[in-house]
Every structure is written in structure tokens, then in C-alpha cells.
Amino acid sequence: MDTVDSSRSQEDSLGYVHIQDVPALNQEHCKMLDPQRVERIINEFVCGGPERMQLVSDFDYTITKQRTDDGLPVLSSFGIFNECKSLPPVFKTETDKLFHKYRPIEIDPHMPKAEKIQYMIEWWTKSGELTSGFPFDQSEIDQMASKFKHALRDRTHELFETLLRLQIPVLVFSAGLGNSVVSVLRQANIMYPNVKVISNFLQYRDGLLAGFQEPMIHTFNKNETVLSGSEYYDLVHTRDHIIVMGDSLGDADMAAGVPASSHIMKIGFLFDHVEANMDKYMNTFDIVLVDDQTMDVPRALLALIEQRHQLRHPHLANGSSAPAKAAL
Numbered sequence: 001m002d003t004v005d006s007s008r009s010q011e012d013s014l015g016y017v018h019i020q021d022v023p024a025l026n027q028e029h030c031k032m033l034d035p036q037r038v039e040r041i042i043n044e045f046v047c048g049g050p051e052r053m054q055l056v057s058d059f060d061y062t063i064t065k066q067r068t069d070d071g072l073p074v075l076s077s078f079g080i081f082n083e084c085k086s087l088p089p090v091f092k093t094e095t096d097k098l099f100h101k102y103r104p105i106e107i108d109p110h111m112p113k114a115e116k117i118q119y120m121i122e123w124w125t126k127s128g129e130l131t132s133g134f135p136f137d138q139s140e141i142d143q144m145a146s147k148f149k150h151a152l153r154d155r156t157h158e159l160f161e162t163l164l165r166l167q168i169p170v171l172v173f174s175a176g177l178g179n180s181v182v183s184v185l186r187q188a189n190i191m192y193p194n195v196k197v198i199s200n201f202l203q204y205r206d207g208l209l210a211g212f213q214e215p216m217i218h219t220f221n222k223n224e225t226v227l228s229g230s231e232y233y234d235l236v237h238t239r240d241h242i243i244v245m246g247d248s249l250g251d252a253d254m255a256a257g258v259p260a261s262s263h264i265m266k267i268g269f270l271f272d273h274v275e276a277n278m279d280k281y282m283n284t285f286d287i288v289l290v291d292d293q294t295m296d297v298p299r300a301l302l303a304l305i306e307q308r309h310q311l312r313h314p315h316l317a318n319g320s321s322a323p324a325k326a327a328l
């Protein structure tokens, strides 16, 4: 028997994972266009182990909830900034105007993407210009963000703890405001060393705000192509097993830029206009979760990966993790 066959039969003896044996994937609101494909990818993930995994997630309404138990709305990362008291009144009126002009373009189902990109660059540029020329203290964002550290999806902490334990790099991608994203993650105690936030961060000149740092992250370049040449790219480009999570259709492309041979599992959280959006989400994401305000499905995938990992490395099963090596 050659080595390939023997490793294959070893894997078989450890067990092929069947979707019907994974309770989280059999919930009524968990939809899949092609369950066989999902099953195939799960088995690739399980065989490849944690060292080949990375997770890429959107922030707003993906790590935060789309619907809270108390019904209170959750602010987006830009929304958190906009609520800060010291912003000049003209900032609010002018950024609102921009929102009303550009948001319809961003979600226009008819305009080609290439045309939209020009408008999005215009929007983020003008927004950066408005976010300039006045003093501003990060503590204002921290105060506002603290209200939303409890608005993370149920069992987000457990998800991030597992990712840390398995040393799986996590990329939180946001075309919003990075200062708010990091503040929420920090205050929720999940800004672990394996978590990297790529977003738009405030910059200062002579003690005053001076727009956003480069590179600009907008709706249509929010993917791993913007990482090329960066330290993070070097760290993750060999990790070809990828879980992508998002709530907007565009989030499904966040892994664009990784090698074509990669196996990517796209999980989409659908909440608004379920009926009208269902077909598009089903055709875009491998798994569509309808009004699911938890992290149970990504956790179930990681649990399968971890179980197999422990079978292969029994000394890890007693809770002692692999030799400490900061993932990032």
C-alpha cells in the first residue's frame, strides 16, 4: 500500500463527516443550495486541520447582531463615530447628505460594479475630508462602543476562544471605521493576538483629525487583494482552507485574492427582506442562516476540525494547547 492510500484509509477510519450528523447544519433556518459541496468542504477542512485554516469575517451585523433580544438597534462602526458628542454639527449634516447620495448607488442592483467603484472612492474620500480639521479623542469612541460590546452574536466569545486555542488567524474586514471595530472587540475581550482588523483608521496631523489612513477600504475592495505585500498576507497565504462570514452579498468576495486552489466555505447571515433576498443569498453563500443571531454554525465547523485534530494529537485533548506561538 502506498503512502497516499495508507493516509486515506487512516482518515477513513477516523470517519467521514456527514452533514446529517452535524446538528447545527440541520436546523430549519440553515439553508444550503448544494449540501454535498458543503459536506465535501467540511471534510477537506477536517482532514487539513487547523494549521491550514483561516477565518475572514465582516464586522457590522456579522460579528454584531442583526437583531438584539431587547430590540434596541445596533450602531454600525461609522454610526458609533457619528454619535460622538464633540463632532462639529456640520460634520453630521454633511455626512448624512453623502449617505443619502451614495448609499443608493452602493446597493443599486443595475449599475455595473466598475462604475460603482468610482462613486465609492468619491464617497470615502469626501467622508475622509469631512473627518478632518478638528480635535477628537478616541475615548469618545470607546465610550460609545462600550454600549455595543454586548450586542455581539451569541457565543462569539466561545468562537474566538476556539480560534485562539487552535491558533487560527482571524481577519476582521470592515469598510467602516476601524477605530470603532477595534474598540468593540477590545472591550468585549476578544481582540486576541490572532485577530487582525483591516479597516479605515483615523489619522491625525498636528493634533487634529486628518481623515483616514491608507489604503482606503471601501465596499468593493474589501477582499484579500488589498493585503498583497503586507505582513498579514505572508502569514495567511499558505492557509488555503477559509471560512468567510458576512451579512451583505459583497462580503462573500472577501477571500478574493487567495490562491484558486483554496477551499472556501461562505456563510451568509440573512435577516432583512428574507423572501426577496433568499435566491441571491443561496446563490452566493454556501450556507445561508436566516435570522440566526448566534455563532453556532461556524463553531460547529471548528468543533469538527478540533475533534479530528485531537484524535491525531491525543496529547492536546486534555486541554493543553500546541506550543505557544503567536499566530500574528
Ligand SMILES: C[n+]1cn([C@@H]2O[C@H](COP(=O)(O)OP(=O)(O)O)[C@@H](O)[C@H]2O)c2nc(N)[nH]c(=O)c21
Pocket: 058, 059, 060, 061, 062, 076, 078, 079, 082, 095, 098, 099, 103, 106, 123, 124, 127, 173, 174, 175, 176, 219, 222, 248
Ligand atoms: C464612507 N461611508 C461608507 N458608509 C457605509 O458603511 C458601510 C461599511 O461597509 P462594511 O464594512 O461592508 O460594513 P457593513 O457590515 O455595514 O456592510 C458601507 O457599506 C457604506 O454603506 C458610511 N456610513 C456612514 N454612516 N458614514 C460614512 O461616511 C460612510
Ligand SMILES: [Mg+2]
Pocket: 058, 059, 060, 061, 062, 246, 247, 248
Ligand atoms: Mg456587515
